[in-house]
Amino acid sequence: NAGVTQTPKFRILKIGQSMTLQCTQDMNHNYMYWYRQDPGMGLKLIYYSVGAGITDKGEVPNGYNVSRSTTEDFPLRLELAAPSQTSVYFCASSLDSYGYTFGSGTRLTVV
Amino acid sequence: ILNVEQSPQSLHVQEGDSTNFTCSFPSSNFYALHWYRWETAKSPEALFVMTLNGDEKKKGRISATLNTKEGYSYLYIKGSQPEDSATYLCACTGGGNKLTFGTGTQLKVEL
Numbered sequence: 001n002a003g004v005t006q007t008p009k010f011r012i013l014k015i016g017q018s019m020t021l022q023c024t025q026d027m028n029h030n031y032m033y034w035y036r037q038d039p040g041m042g043l044k045l046i047y048y049s050v051g052a053g054i055t056d057k058g059e060v061p062n063g064y065n066v067s068r069s070t071t072e073d074f075p076l077r078l079e080l081a082a083p084s085q086t087s088v089y090f091c092a093s094s095l096d097s098y099g100y101t102f103g104s105g106t107r108l109t110v111v
Numbered sequence: 112i113l114n115v116e117q118s119p120q121s122l123h124v125q126e127g128d129s130t131n132f133t134c135s136f137p138s139s140n141f142y143a144l145h146w147y148r149w150e151t152a153k154s155p156e157a158l159f160v161m162t163l164n165g166d167e168k169k170k171g172r173i174s175a176t177l178n179t180k181e182g183y184s185y186l187y188i189k190g191s192q193p194e195d196s197a198t199y200l201c202a203c204t205g206g207g208n209k210l211t212f213g214t215g216t217q218l219k220v221e222l
Contacts, residue, residue, distance in 0.1 A: 031208050042214040043155075043200070050207075058209070090154065094208060099145055099157025 134201030
């Protein structure tokens with residue numbers, strides 16, 4: 001039972017490049033989330049999904065896109081990377097009102 | 112977006128000390144409160160999910176209480192051990208399982 005798997009673990013992007021952060025869960029959770037963690041700022045919600053085919057914006061969605069074509073996968077897309085997107089990104093999933101299960105994080109640096 | 116505040120920001124205690132920290136949240140529009148434990152270089156791990164006023168939860172030496180009328184929760188650690196060193200995150204939702212996180216309390220337990 002892998003839980004929530006995020007790839008890659010680390011990535012360096014140049015300004016203007018694009019990339020997709022992958023997130024997969026094998027627990028049949030209906031809810032999935034993307035958060036970013038900046039020093040001293042706590043975890044901020046980027047996007048979330050309540051089920052396949054349904055996504056919605058969180059607190060800091062600008063510069064990101066998501067899709068949820070299956071229950072298992074919730075990729076996060078950065079189209080035009082900017083230095084402000086340097087952060088640690090966490091994917092999480094949950095079953096209704098239970099606690100979240102987090103992935104191990106992706107450390108992204110935009111230079 | 113809920114405003115979730117945690118105090119203190121950091122705490123140093125000696126092994127064997129008991130300690131507690133606070134999470135404050137708006138008492139209106141409250142649905143659930145979560146506590147997470149986040150060790151360095153790992154991902155957050157769910158400790159408790161509480162919804163009812165007066166709820167008390169316990170896991171080993173760690174316990175939590177909830178007061179939804181006045182908008183606060185306490186996390187207690189009895190007889191702190193070095194392995195308790197971590198950041199403790201509190202998060203709230205007003206419904207829909209979309210959590211707003213506090214910035215955490217960083218606990219360091221010294222020998």
